[in-house]
Amino acid sequence: MSQAYDSIYDWLSTEDKKFLEENLFHPYADFLSEGNPKFFNRIHNHSTWGNAAVGMIGLVMDNDELVNRALYGLENTNIDKAARDNDGGLIQQPGQKAGFLANIEEAFSPSGYYTEGPYYQRYAMYPFMLFAKALQNKRPELKIFEYKDGVLIKSVDALLNLTDADGEFFPLNDAQKGMSFFNKSVIMAVDAAYYYGEQDPRLLSVAKKQGEVTLDDAGLAVALGLKNDKEKEFQKKSIVLSDGSKGNKGGVGILRITEDESIFSLVMKFTSQGDSHGHYDKLSYSFYNDGEEVIQDYGFSRFVNIEPKNGGGYLKENTSWAKQSIAHNTIVQNETSHFNGDFDTGNKYHSEKYFSDFSKDNVQIISAKEENAYPGTKMQRTMALIKNDIFQKPVLVDIFRVKGDQSNQYDLPFYYFGQIIETSFEYDSPEKLEKLGSKNGYQHLWKEASGAAEAGNARFTWSENNKFYTLTSATMQNDSLILGRLGASDPEFNLRRDPVYIWRKSNTKDAVFASVLEPHGSYNPVTELGNNSFSQVQNVEVLLDSDEYTGIEITGTNKNKLLLVISNNDAEDQHNIKIGNREISWKGNYTLIEN
């Protein structure tokens, strides 16, 4: 509306302008702000839309009061301190600022990560960028694109890093799969970041894929940049995006490793809650083979704009399933979600990055800790993408340590896709399918089979999109292995019937879940030839586990061995330890030894 008014502003008579402004625009801006303080004064993408609307009409009308209201929020509101939005979020955190600048300040970390996640960042980029562009034109002294060390420009880079090989956003928190950088908001954001930022030539290659530019100075600059062959590839590398306005509330690690033409990507989440769109998914991950999900994050339970599905709005299964911890590839204790699924509790805490190292070609590694999701239980997960002669393709090594102050049940799910090819363990298939549990998301899973692990390894091989994957897990005698499928307690058929493999340890205080996820082989349905349908991992073993060190050894079918040792504390020190008869020493958080 502001844009439309701006476009015809000079053509209108003074009378008409006065009429429109007094009877339409000013009252409407007041309605959006003073009339709806709970909507306007929040840190939330909804408020950003409101701030931008009020601020932009203020800029057109040259009304400083409206512009300032947009930038800094309403000064005096009578918002109840305990008031909540219909999505469960607090309207206003104590002591929190409001308005457009506060939303830039609070919602983005210094790295440009938007706390609600990439799906909603994509949505919020529209008002953020549009208002910022208008401010840059009319209030250049504000240097909005330099605000918070240029975070709006950085946020575009962060958003592009949060995509798979197809340009689709990783579906962290509430998110629809398939949303990608082809969305209009992102086209606009990329053009603006190029023009108002430092003409980063990598953005040109993204704009080229988008195949569209905005009809303004920014779009023109991009088009000219492309015309003059200035683009460079936007190479997505391993990166940690911090979360929290000061970058001190955990983050997201994206690890990438390339083999032949394929990129394997690991997305590990150790953020804060993510506001009202957050999921209870501490230390969870997803894993991609180029643009294909190998281990998935479910995303949200919603069919946007599909009228018959609750008018296109959030479905109740978003709360009962999609947000719950068991819907994620992370540990669930005693069939209860992190923070007991309580938003206020979750909102107080965040995970912590422990270390990461992306400096080596054959290993990309990250480690994070979470000590608040279950009071009394400490969790630490270290994940690494490793290339080695043992494996046909890079593998994902996962060392998930958990330390309880009492005996618990720990479940670690793996949301794979596709067809089971082979398992190394025996299991029972029931004559009737029962639900895996009664609440916290467990009521939505059917138990298709369950078996007891042996001391040693459990091997699970499946096939998806004509590729093979094997998960080899270092199991103990009383572990159980459950094959489940989504769809129970779902009378409206709102949930996809996705499969899951769950590794369970019962009556356990301390445990290490160590496993290797190994992509291998391929199948061609036209030639009917398959290759490497068997795993190249012969054994995975936890050689050492203490408060100080955890060490696992991977043995290949070629008899080569790989030893990965993590120092669980005092990360930067020099370490000298003995494993069996062998003395090893290294400096830093971890060592990876071939032999």
Next chain:
Amino acid sequence: MSQAYDSIYDWLSTEDKKFLEENLFHPYADFLSEGNPKFFNRIHNHSTWGNAAVGMIGLVMDNDELVNRALYGLENTNIDKAARDNDGGLIQQPGQKAGFLANIEEAFSPSGYYTEGPYYQRYAMYPFMLFAKALQNKRPELKIFEYKDGVLIKSVDALLNLTDADGEFFPLNDAQKGMSFFNKSVIMAVDAAYYYGEQDPRLLSVAKKQGEVTLDDAGLAVALGLKNDKEKEFQKKSIVLSDGSKGNKGGVGILRITEDESIFSLVMKFTSQGDSHGHYDKLSYSFYNDGEEVIQDYGFSRFVNIEPKNGGGYLKENTSWAKQSIAHNTIVQNETSHFNGDFDTGNKYHSEKYFSDFSKDNVQIISAKEENAYPGTKMQRTMALIKNDIFQKPVLVDIFRVKGDQSNQYDLPFYYFGQIIETSFEYDSPEKLEKLGSKNGYQHLWKEASGAAEAGNARFTWSENNKFYTLTSATMQNDSLILGRLGASDPEFNLRRDPVYIWRKSNTKDAVFASVLEPHGSYNPVTELGNNSFSQVQNVEVLLDSDEYTGIEITGTNKNKLLLVISNNDAEDQHNIKIGNREISWKGNYTLIEN
């Protein structure tokens, strides 16, 4: 081997040739033929491989006896009349000829349809064409490519017609999905059909897609044809391919209708058994939206060349599930497969085409009858693809008439893919999943939900690949509707977890299952915009059903009506009937009236 020997024949000394022939080739040819008469003397793709091997080495060695043995089979065999192959097929039908020519004679219908189905035709094309090419070179007087009115050339045309928009074969009978005309055998067959046939320019466009030619005269001719821009599009139109060596054992109807850029294809099967690779699937169908399966045929249960899955061989679920009638989109009586799932019985019979009409632009229609699958029960199915202003896209109208001599239960399954969006009927979702039945394939289905239909319509809407589909069925008071999912009694996870919607009539002698399957709308996950997620069909009603006529009326939400009347007998006559107060008259099998 014959090809290799042929290539170096002129380079070898007479001595070496003698040694090789006496010690290797002749004994080997004898082993394949006289040593294994049960393998060699059958009508089966295995025998064709054997015939070709023996005949081709005979041609290289100029050994007429071997060539004749290959062409005409073994004269005296001591095959037990009741002997069967390990796949259950009879080795030799009474009075049946053997050898290469007999396989051409018996396995192909005059239309070029191969009775085992397109997947095995693709496989058999290799020995058929290779030996034929060798015969054409060395025994041109045999005019092998003109044999049986040129059926080898016609069979290539038939095979190409049995593909979806991606070139993938319709998975009739035992068949792996994804197998396509990109297979080497088909490349060879297309080149040979072009060169040894009449240089059909449509084959050039297929060869162009294949992107490869054989390294011989045929491949050269194709390459030159393409170089000289002679190709014409291979337009797949509606077609009936007869089955049976004389073309008198039913067939397959492929109906195609185009809207904008999309081709909708219906594949209706009313063939004979299909030898040992046949399924109990009389009057079943599948439906495609371009290359996407909307209503699927399951194909076989086998992972070819995937070692961990029974060494890549047929799985027991191929018999317990894939071949059974309930695995197909056709009527199942009393939870028993057609012919009671007995191969010998099934092998005696075939369905009959009743009529087809592809002459009109707005309707493509086919009707077939099956009176032997269930003794005492007569079945007639009429299927039509119809374009009309009522619908956004062409719809599939299905009128399945069944007439029993006693009360039966009739199940009509629809194997859709994707996510349920909306149903018009109420159903119960159980707390535990039970199997739908105990045998004949029913033991493999979980009952996810079931509901009672009302007199009137049952509407079932789902979404797949961002497109919508609605099935509107004219139901009666006591019909039930079952939502099922494959995967029960499947301890090895050999079966896909595909969904099914089953329309059941219990305690019923005569029934009409009339429904409209309506593709509509689309969804874009990037713009998040959906259109036409609602059906445009307001009502489907059986206005008339007698031994003489069946008439159904479709009413659109735009209030337009379509009346389709089928004459159930005396097809070509002039008909004058009264429906309500309305008199209608027409000549022929059916009439479609808009009003």
